Amino acid sequence: MLELRNVSAGYETGLVLRNVSLTVPKASVVALLGANGAGKTTLLRVASGQLSPVSGQVRLGGEDMTGKRSEKLARRGVCHVPEGRGIFPSLTVADNIRLQAPPGVDRRKALKQAIQAFPRLGERLEQRAGTMSGGEQQMLALARAYVCEPQVVLLDEVSMGLAPKIVDEIFVYLRQLASTGISLLVVEQYVARALELADYVYILDRGRLTYVGEPSEISEEAIAHSYLGGL
Numbered sequence: 001m002l003e004l005r006n007v008s009a010g011y012e013t014g015l016v017l018r019n020v021s022l023t024v025p026k027a028s029v030v031a032l033l034g035a036n037g038a039g040k041t042t043l044l045r046v047a048s049g050q051l052s053p054v055s056g057q058v059r060l061g062g063e064d065m066t067g068k069r070s071e072k073l074a075r076r077g078v079c080h081v082p083e084g085r086g087i088f089p090s091l092t093v094a095d096n097i098r099l100q101a102p103p104g105v106d107r108r109k110a111l112k113q114a115i116q117a118f119p120r121l122g123e124r125l126e127q128r129a130g131t132m133s134g135g136e137q138q139m140l141a142l143a144r145a146y147v148c149e150p151q152v153v154l155l156d157e158v159s160m161g162l163a164p165k166i167v168d169e170i171f172v173y174l175r176q177l178a179s180t181g182i183s184l185l186v187v188e189q190y191v192a193r194a195l196e197l198a199d200y201v202y203i204l205d206r207g208r209l210t211y212v213g214e215p216s217e218i219s220e221e222a223i224a225h226s227y228l229g230g231l
């Protein structure tokens with residue numbers, strides 16, 4: 001479905017990703033793990049077209065999409081739920097949902113879909129998004145994954161800073177999304193939960209992939225090494 005082939009990418013300050021190859025197969029969940037600063041967000045930004053790789057390819061459904069803008073990838077079904085929620089705090093919940101729908105998607109239908117997935121948002125449509133609880137704001141951010149009619153959803157630390165009970169709820173939504181046949185690429189600080197959800201795991205260590213496999217095969221040492229730098 002989504003494939004990064006030998007991707008190197010970074011910023012003016014230097015390369016972050018070095019020769020990274022990653023595949024998100026159709027209807028499967030891939031967890032991307034790694035320490036702070038390993039390059040996980042950068043990888044998601046490359047996958048959603050927000051950042052062009054210096055070398056390598058981004059492919060979608062077998063087609064080369066390298067260098068294509070994020071709007072184009074969004075129209076082709078790549079939905080990015082960014083770190084820090086990416087919502088507009090001073091706009092109402094309803095306006096946020098309408099704005100999340102990419103061009104070509106019926107906004108009224110999008111609103112209906114979001115309310116169906118998150119009834120709690122339906123009760124707060126006219127409330128300013130910034131005045132909702134952290135968990136509710138995260139649900140609003142996740143609503144993007146329902147209204148974009150996606151093929152693949154990129155999720156960047158969607159459970160960050162939330163109470164365990166809300167994190168449980170968020171994972172129920174992720175499982176629900178995955179069960180509809182949508183592919184997920186999940187960056188998640190709760191490693192155990194991510195491993196429970198995932199079909200495949202990648203570990204990124206200072207911009208390089210150090211592990212690719214199934215969650216059942218991964219050793220605790222490999223996880224510890226990637227997070228603690230071998231300490």
Ligand code: ATP
Nearest residue numbers: 011012013016034035036037038039040041042043
């Ligand atoms: P975290 O878990 O802390 O969010 P991460 O694995 O997602 O980390 P990235 O956010 O991809 O890591 O950052 C990788 C490296 O790139 C870091 O050293 C970071 O400082 C740098 N970086 C990220 N964004 C930019 C930017 N816009 N300009 C310059 N450097 C950046």
